[in-house]
Amino acid sequence: MAQLTLTPTNKATLQKLGPFIALLVIAVGLSIVSPDFLRVDNLLNVMRQSSINALIAFGMTLVILLGGIDLSAGSVLALSSVIIASLLQSGTPPVVATLAGIVAGGLMGLVNGLIISKGKVAPFIATLGTMTVLRGLALVMSNGSPISDFNSDFFSMLGGGYVARLIPIPVVLMLIVFGIFWFVLKKTVFGRHVYATGGNAESAKLSGVKVDRVQLWVYTISGVMAAIAGVVLTSRLNSAQPTAGTGYELDAIAAVVLGGTSLTGGRGWIFGTLVGALLIGVLNNGLNLLDVSSFYQQVIKGSVILLAVLIDRGNKK
Amino acid sequence: MQVTMRGIGKAFGPVRVLDAVDFNIGAGEIHALMGENGAGKSTLMKILSGVYQADAGNILIDGKTAQIRDTVDAERAGIAIIHQELNLIPQLSVMENMFLGREPSRFGVVDSAAMRRQSRHWLDMVGAQRIDPQMEAGRLSIGQQQLVEIAKALSLDARVLVMDEPTAALTHREIETLFEIMLGLKARGVALVYVSHRMEEIFRICDRISVLRDGTFVGERVISQTGFDEIVRLMVGRELGERFPKRTNAPGDVRFQVAGLADDGNISGISFDVRAGEVLGIAGLMGAGRSEILRTLFGVNRKTAGAVSLDGLPLDICDASGAIGAGIGFVTEDRKNQGLVLGMSVRENATLVHLDTYARFGVVNDAAERAAVEQLIKQLRIRTRDAELDVKSLSGGNQQKVVFAKWLAAPPRVLLLDEPTRGVDVGGKAEIYTIINQLASQGVAIVMVSSELPEVLGMSDRILVMHQGRQNGIFPAAGATQEMIMNAATGGKTAAAPVAP
Numbered sequence: 128m129a130q131l132t133l134t135p136t137n138k139a140t141l142q143k144l145g146p147f148i149a150l151l152v153i154a155v156g157l158s159i160v161s162p163d164f165l166r167v168d169n170l171l172n173v174m175r176q177s178s179i180n181a182l183i184a185f186g187m188t189l190v191i192l193l194g195g196i197d198l199s200a201g202s203v204l205a206l207s208s209v210i211i212a213s214l215l216q217s218g219t220p221p222v223v224a225t226l227a228g229i230v231a232g233g234l235m236g237l238v239n240g241l242i243i244s245k246g247k248v249a250p251f252i253a254t255l256g257t258m259t260v261l262r263g264l265a266l267v268m269s270n271g272s273p274i275s276d277f278n279s280d281f282f283s284m285l286g287g288g289y290v291a292r293l294i295p296i297p298v299v300l301m302l303i304v305f306g307i308f309w310f311v312l313k314k315t316v317f318g319r320h321v322y323a324t325g326g327n328a329e330s331a332k333l334s335g336v337k338v339d340r341v342q343l344w345v346y347t348i349s350g351v352m353a354a355i356a357g358v359v360l361t362s363r364l365n366s367a368q369p370t371a372g373t374g375y376e377l378d379a380i381a382a383v384v385l386g387g388t389s390l391t392g393g394r395g396w397i398f399g400t401l402v403g404a405l406l407i408g409v410l411n412n413g414l415n416l417l418d419v420s421s422f423y424q425q426v427i428k429g430s431v432i433l434l435a436v437l438i439d440r441g442n443k444k
Numbered sequence: 445m446q447v448t449m450r451g452i453g454k455a456f457g458p459v460r461v462l463d464a465v466d467f468n469i470g471a472g473e474i475h476a477l478m479g480e481n482g483a484g485k486s487t488l489m490k491i492l493s494g495v496y497q498a499d500a501g502n503i504l505i506d507g508k509t510a511q512i513r514d515t516v517d518a519e520r521a522g523i524a525i526i527h528q529e530l531n532l533i534p535q536l537s538v539m540e541n542m543f544l545g546r547e548p549s550r551f552g553v554v555d556s557a558a559m560r561r562q563s564r565h566w567l568d569m570v571g572a573q574r575i576d577p578q579m580e581a582g583r584l585s586i587g588q589q590q591l592v593e594i595a596k597a598l599s600l601d602a603r604v605l606v607m608d609e610p611t612a613a614l615t616h617r618e619i620e621t622l623f624e625i626m627l628g629l630k631a632r633g634v635a636l637v638y639v640s641h642r643m644e645e646i647f648r649i650c651d652r653i654s655v656l657r658d659g660t661f662v663g664e665r666v667i668s669q670t671g672f673d674e675i676v677r678l679m680v681g682r683e684l685g686e687r688f689p690k691r692t693n694a695p696g697d698v699r700f701q702v703a704g705l706a707d708d709g710n711i712s713g714i715s716f717d718v719r720a721g722e723v724l725g726i727a728g729l730m731g732a733g734r735s736e737i738l739r740t741l742f743g744v745n746r747k748t749a750g751a752v753s754l755d756g757l758p759l760d761i762c763d764a765s766g767a768i769g770a771g772i773g774f775v776t777e778d779r780k781n782q783g784l785v786l787g788m789s790v791r792e793n794a795t796l797v798h799l800d801t802y803a804r805f806g807v808v809n810d811a812a813e814r815a816a817v818e819q820l821i822k823q824l825r826i827r828t829r830d831a832e833l834d835v836k837s838l839s840g841g842n843q844q845k846v847v848f849a850k851w852l853a854a855p856p857r858v859l860l861l862d863e864p865t866r867g868v869d870v871g872g873k874a875e876i877y878t879i880i881n882q883l884a885s886q887g888v889a890i891v892m893v894s895s896e897l898p899e900v901l902g903m904s905d906r907i908l909v910m911h912q913g914r915q916n917g918i919f920p921a922a923g924a925t926q927e928m929i930m931n932a933a934t935g936g937k938t939a940a941a942p943v944a945p
Contacts, residue, residue: 314807315803316807319792322788322792323792326786327784327785327786330782330785333783335767335768336765
């Protein structure tokens with residue numbers, strides 16, 4: 128590395144690809160110590176395990192690009208999951224139940240957006256409040272116990288099915304959503320408005336960007352993404368748990384930050400988030416393959432996140 | 445105490461702000477530092493007071509080289525600065541502000557009685573008997589806050605006191621008080637550096653004057669041996685008359701009419717009209733409500749009364765996007781916080797307002813956008829290596845041109861300009877004036893707020909003068925003088941300050 132001469136542009140690109148390089152390094156390291164790691168089914172397994180976090184993290188990326196935060200994502204996931212399960216149990220057609228759960232998640236996000244944009248409440252506080260409220264509602268609706276066994280082929284396929292008998296549907300879903308988000312952020316007026324609002328809300332407003340509306344949409348999308356993650360989780364477990372998804376918002380935030388998106392808003396990209404989610408997934412998988420105790424796994428995961436962010440900081444100086 | 449700055453140089457990134465500047469001041473002297481906006485006055489004073497570090501040159505105090513690495517060093521050397529933006533913490537009391545970081549204490553407990561006694565002493569010294577040390581600083585007027593800052597500087601035993609445009613926000617009476625205090629300090633052997641644009645004031649109270657232009661030192665004069673004309677020549681490097689390119693078009697029909705405009709208490713009773721191709725200047729002191737007129741017209745501040753019409757049709761604007769839809773553009777005062785998104789590229793900033801023009805179904809057509817941006821860069825002569833560079837890497841003048849570009853992608857019918865050349869160097873200014881003239885000749889109605897009187901006089905067809913939230917006359921620019929405008933801006937009741945020959 129020392130001999131490499133870096134032009135500023137080269138350096139910026141390299142920096143941007145930092146998380147990707149870290150992912151490759153860890154993957155290569157793991158494949159050396161544990162030959163099982165590189166097997167196709169294990170890699171697909173890692174991606175499937177990462178998919179729920181990635182789906183939430185995609186929505187979270189938009190929120191963080193705005194300079195906000197969504198702490199309610201895990202609770203949105205749980206309540207949507209309980210709503211879908213209740214509907215399925217009452218005999219609602221699975222497609223309708225699934226869509227209803229996703230719409231409900233969107234509405235929960237919309238409430239966040241309204242509190243933040245119209246009520247002028249700091250996103251941290253607003254979503255801390257709805258996190259607790261929605262978790263409570265999930266417990267109320269389910270009476271505190273899991274709702275299980277849906278007897279729906281369609282529904283169990285969403286989390287457990289495969290495309291071409293090889294690629295898990297959640298992985299396909301993750302990649303499709305990734306593609307959509309990439310397009311929206313890169314190519315649309317809305318995406319540009321997200322960056323502008325997060326970069327400088329005052330300038331954006333004075334340039335005619337409807338900042339309030341951008342916020343409403345972004346938090347709604349975050350709710351929708353949490354609900355979709357809820358669909359995948361519920362389907363895989365064949366059960367809706369009112370306590371599901373606790374702390375998932377933090378994993379999602381970790382994935383976004385690992386991917387290089389700035390918590391102060393305005394800077395970041397969706398590819399980084401995908402890599403960040405996979406990085407966390409690979410780490411989980413690798414530590415399992417290596418038989419590291421779950422207690423130490425937490426210590427190691429946290430340290431890696433801190434290390435990555437510190438290196439990123441150092442580079443930017 | 446004698447302070448000498450020698451060969452001072454300073455650059456911010458690619459922008460060279462100071463180049464081999466000399467400056468010296470001695471005890472019992474009031475020394476004016478003049479120069480146009482962006483000439484480097486504030487930077488030079490920030491180096492003297494340890495806020496910035498010089499890249500080149502050195503500072504001598506009484507003939508010995510002094511190391512001023514930070515504000516603490518400067519304080520120890522007896523150098524204090526009162527910044528243009530006052531630095532008091534509004535929630536703390538006057539005395540807590542004065543003794544911030546050096547509170548008199550006994551066994552770690554703040555000795556409030558001592559603090560009160562000492563602050564009383566220094567406040568009396570600057571003639572601020574009416575200020576209670578226990579009052580919240582935020583409740584004081586700007587003039588009173590300035591007195592508190594001066595008292596604080598004295599309590600630090602400052603031997604050199606730098607005042608950066610202290611009178612910009614003061615009323616006439618407050619200015620008189622300030623001058624008395626300055627003369628008192630001078631008599632006690634304090635050296636005062638007075639940074640200001642106000643020629644009359646400088647000729648009234650200063651002893652010597654140093655002039656900067658484009659970051660270089662152009663000369664020092666004894667006040668009694670020079671005059672307005674020479675100083676202006678030193679400042680701009682040429683005759684005043686050439687600074688503002690002539691406009692040849694004749695204004696057309698009335699395009700923009702405002703009658704009885706008022707907001708939530710900052711402005712009221714504002715009425716004017718602007719013709720197509722005309723530039724209406726708005727002058728007034730800081731806080732007189734100039735920017736508020738523009739913000740209210742643009743729908744950012746709430747309008748509480750008044751009627752606005754454009755080309756004869758009444759307008760009801762309640763937010764920025766409504767104003768933009770009606771064909772109004774707004775080049776804001778503070779380009780870093782209100783005009784640009786600094787983390788975005790030149791291209792992304794330039795197309796932020798009219799991005800829809802290059803989009804179908806919400807999807808941006810990259811090629812069309814890039815072509816439009818290239819066109820704007822050429823038209824406005826924005827100097828950037830690449831439209832993809834971050835806008836923050838550009839110089840102030842070029843950043844300001846990007847702000848103009850935002851509004852020119854689809855030509856507006858009315859363009860509101862708030863301090864369009866603030867922080868722009870002389871060359872950049874001339875280019876911006878040319879842009880303004882081009883827009884006027886295309887029939888845009890322009891309303892321009894500016895604190896620089898020569899700019900208002902040189903660029904406007906007519907000048908509306910604000911005083912304390914109300915308009916105090918509209919003058920045709922031909923035949924108007926700085927004195928007339930200042931007189932109206934200060935309420936029109938007080939005579940202009942006496943002028944040295």
